[in-house]
Amino acid sequence: MDPGRALFILVLVGITVAAAIVLNTGGAVPDAGPDGGTLAGFVTIGPLCPVEPCNLSADETGAAYAAHPLIITTTGGTPVASVTADPDTGYSVVLRPGTYVVDTVRTGIGGDRELPATVTIRSGKTARLNITIDTGIR
Numbered sequence: 521m522d523p524g525r526a527l528f529i530l531v532l533v534g535i536t537v538a539a540a541i542v543l544n545t546g547g548a549v550p551d552a553g554p555d556g557g558t559l560a561g562f563v564t565i566g567p568l569c570p571v572e573p574c575n576l577s578a579d580e581t582g583a584a585y586a587a588h589p590l591i592i593t594t595t596g597g598t599p600v601a602s603v604t605a606d607p608d609t610g611y612s613v614v615l616r617p618g619t620y621v622v623d624t625v626r627t628g629i630g631g632d633r634e635l636p637a638t639v640t641i642r643s644g645k646t647a648r649l650n651i652t653i654d655t656g657i658r
Contacts, residue, residue, distance in 0.1 A: 555616070555617060555643040555644075556614045556615060556616055556617070556641075556643070556644075557614070557615060557616075557617055557641035557642050557643055557644060557645045557646065557647065558612055558613070558614050558615070558641075558645070558646040558647070559592070559611075559612070559613050559615055559620070559622070559639060559641060559646075559647050559649060560610060560611065560612040560613075560646055560647075560648055560649075561610055561611060561648050561649040561650040561651060562605070562610035562611075562650045562651075563585065563588070563590070563605035563607075563610060563611065563650070563651045563652075563653065564650075564651070564652045564653070565584050565585060565588060565607075565652075565653045565655060566653075566654070566655060566657075567655060567657050567658070568580075568581065568584055568655065568657065569657065570657050570658060581607050582607065584655075585604055585605055585606070585607055586604050587625070588605075588624050588625060588653055589602045589603065589604045589624065589625060590602065590603050590604070590605065590611060590622055590623070590624055590651070591622070591623050591624065591625065592613065592615070592620050592621070592622055593620065593621050593623070594618070594619075594620060594621070595619050595620070595621055595638070597621075600615065600620060601613050601615065605651075610650075615641045616641070617641050617642055617643045618640070618641055619638060619639070619640050619641075620638070620639055620640075620641065621636050621637070621638055621639075622635065622636060622637050622638075622639055622649060622651075623635050623636040623637075624651070624653065634651065634652075635651065637649055637651075
């Protein structure tokens with residue numbers, strides 16, 4: 521394996537573990553009950569390689585997404601949920617009706633200029649939020 525790729529994977533795994541430790545609040549996503557609404561969308565992360573073609577395995581791509589979980593908080597900053605998007609199917613989380621702030625773990629260079637974003641969840645409805653994260657890799 522290329523030493524640069526090995527280092528990339530090691531860094532992503534380290535970031536993922538650190539994010540999991542920081543985000544572990546010890547509780548589950550609150551029960552949204554029958555009045556819950558859904559927050560869903562797709563996340564695009566890239567570039568994942570400094571040169572093309574970028575031939576990462578599914579595990580390597582998954583590690584990049586795991587390193588950028590979405591953090592959902594109340595407008596007052598109380599953590600409500602953390603969700604990791606799937607590269608192919610996106611993400612979906614059921615929440616109680618209300619207004620929330622969606623952000624991601626900030627690591628290194630790059631990021632998403634559109635985050636943090638405020639979303640309103642309505643009973644029985646789906647709020648869509650698509651996110652593009654620029655890794656800064658060039």
